[in-house]
Amino acid sequence: MDFTFIKQVIPLYTEAAWLTMHIALIGILLSLIVGLICALILYYRIPVLRTITSCYIELSRNTPLLIQLFFLYFALPNVGIKLSGVQCCIIGLTFLGGSYMEETFRSALDTVGKVQIESGQCIGLTRAQIMRYIVLPQAVSVSIPGFCANVMFLIKETSVFSIVAVADLMYVAKDLIGLYYKTDEALLLLALSYFILLLPVSMLASYAERRLRYAQFGNT
Amino acid sequence: MLSSEILDAVSTSFSVFFQGKNFIRLLMGLWVTISIAAVSVVLSIFFGTIFGMIMTIKNRVVRILSKIYLEFMRIMPQLVLLFLAYYGLTRSLGISLSGETASILVFTLWGTAEMGDLVRGALQSVPRHQYESGMAIGLTNRQIFCHIVLPQTLRLLVPMSMNLVTRMIKTTSLVVFVGVIEVVKIGQQIIEGNRLKVPTCSIAVYAVIFFMYFFVCWVFSLLANILEKRQKE
Numbered sequence: 001m002d003f004t005f006i007k008q009v010i011p012l013y014t015e016a017a018w019l020t021m022h023i024a025l026i027g028i029l030l031s032l033i034v035g036l037i038c039a040l041i042l043y044y045r046i047p048v049l050r051t052i053t054s055c056y057i058e059l060s061r062n063t064p065l066l067i068q069l070f071f072l073y074f075a076l077p078n079v080g081i082k083l084s085g086v087q088c089c090i091i092g093l094t095f096l097g098g099s100y101m102e103e104t105f106r107s108a109l110d111t112v113g114k115v116q117i118e119s120g121q122c123i124g125l126t127r128a129q130i131m132r133y134i135v136l137p138q139a140v141s142v143s144i145p146g147f148c149a150n151v152m153f154l155i156k157e158t159s160v161f162s163i164v165a166v167a168d169l170m171y172v173a174k175d176l177i178g179l180y181y182k183t184d185e186a187l188l189l190l191a192l193s194y195f196i197l198l199l200p201v202s203m204l205a206s207y208a209e210r211r212l213r214y215a216q217f218g219n220t
Numbered sequence: 221m222l223s224s225e226i227l228d229a230v231s232t233s234f235s236v237f238f239q240g241k242n243f244i245r246l247l248m249g250l251w252v253t254i255s256i257a258a259v260s261v262v263l264s265i266f267f268g269t270i271f272g273m274i275m276t277i278k279n280r281v282v283r284i285l286s287k288i289y290l291e292f293m294r295i296m297p298q299l300v301l302l303f304l305a306y307y308g309l310t311r312s313l314g315i316s317l318s319g320e321t322a323s324i325l326v327f328t329l330w331g332t333a334e335m336g337d338l339v340r341g342a343l344q345s346v347p348r349h350q351y352e353s354g355m356a357i358g359l360t361n362r363q364i365f366c367h368i369v370l371p372q373t374l375r376l377l378v379p380m381s382m383n384l385v386t387r388m389i390k391t392t393s394l395v396v397f398v399g400v401i402e403v404v405k406i407g408q409q410i411i412e413g414n415r416l417k418v419p420t421c422s423i424a425v426y427a428v429i430f431f432m433y434f435f436v437c438w439v440f441s442l443l444a445n446i447l448e449k450r451q452k453e
Contacts, residue, residue: 062437159297183311
């Protein structure tokens with residue numbers, strides 16, 4: 001292990017980590033919005049949009065992010081759509097994450113009992129009010145563990161971004177291996193950086209799950 | 221670009237598949253991907269079942285060790301694990317693995333962790349009174365496991381492991397990073413070969429690869445859906 005080398009290249013890794021987190025954050029926020037819209041479309045069974053949404057979900061759940069990125073980055077310029085690497089990553093992550101978020105939201109919406117909705121109707125709330133004050137608050141709290149798992153999954157998926165020339169952690173590690181033959185150091189730092197990024201999310205996820213189980217079943 | 225030009229570019233780009241053996245080659249590449257996925261799936265179901273049973277053992281040391289293994293495999297992106305196995309092992313221990321072996325090793329280790337967690341969850345979901353009722357009517361431990369626990373866990377486990385299979389097939393696309401000649405690599409070769417004759421062929425090649433992955437995974441997703449519905453009935 002060459003510790004002076006490690007000290008020298010740590011700034012490269014932190015920069016790459018910031019870029020990864022930046023893209024991941026935008027992607028996660030956008031996929032949250034997409035997921036919520038899709039879940040509501042499927043929940044209310046809106047005729048035509050419903051078919052389109054389920055097609056989108058099947059497509060995005062059954063294809064790897066890597067192939068989606070290849071298509072966006074290398075194939076689309078042929079029909080006149082030129083996207084930068086970062087744009088591709090954000091679109092790809094949103095395309096992938098949207099369906100995962102949708103799945104979480106929809107199963108959470110289904111857990112809200114029919115009694116709750118009917119009680120809302122009884123006291124004369126409108127459909128929007130029932131959604132806003134009764135269904136959504138309950139569904140959101142149920143979906144938090146699933147949401148955390150999705151966040152972790154999406155951050156892990158960012159590791160393929162180097163394929164579209166975005167200087168993420170993987171890209172820096174490959175660069176250092178190629179330039180200096182410092183394989184051990186580069187890989188150690190790579191693994192460490194992902195640990196630092198993902199361990200808090202993982203811990204938060206299990207904490208949320210425990211809290212939720214406590215809220216639902218009491219002391220278990 | 222005009223829309224007619226776009227249509228023209230797309231339709232000419234698909235002509236690469238009618239030249240020579242391009243489409244057959246792409247299918248062969250898909251076969252490499254699928255066989256890597258199949259070997260790792262079979263191995264991880266086998267080891268995952270054992271790992272899941274180990275995780276239910278009430279021993280502090282075993283529990284902590286398996287927890288660490290599970291968390292490590294969950295936190296590390298599969299691509300990082302691939303790099304560790306392919307470059308790291310060669311460099312630090314002198315074990316030189318081929319791309320295929322490294323990817324099967326990594327996917328098996330990862331799949332074992334994920335499958336083990338599913339098995340653990342399924343085993344623990346069998347209520348305690350089921351075991352106790354078995355004991356009360358005088359069954360042996362083995363009989364309780366074979367006739368009471370196993371049927372109930374399998375019914376839970378099969379749809380969930382189908383989802384894991386789709387995830388593993390999707391993850392197999394990463395093997396292109398460690399130099400395995402699979403569907404994406406062959407697609408790139410076809411694109412390079414037709415760079416001058418059909419400059420827009422990348423759109424056709426990547427679209428076809430996209431749908432190849434889609435259909436392979438979709439079959440398993442449909443199967444999982446059917447099984448899940450049947451389980452609810």
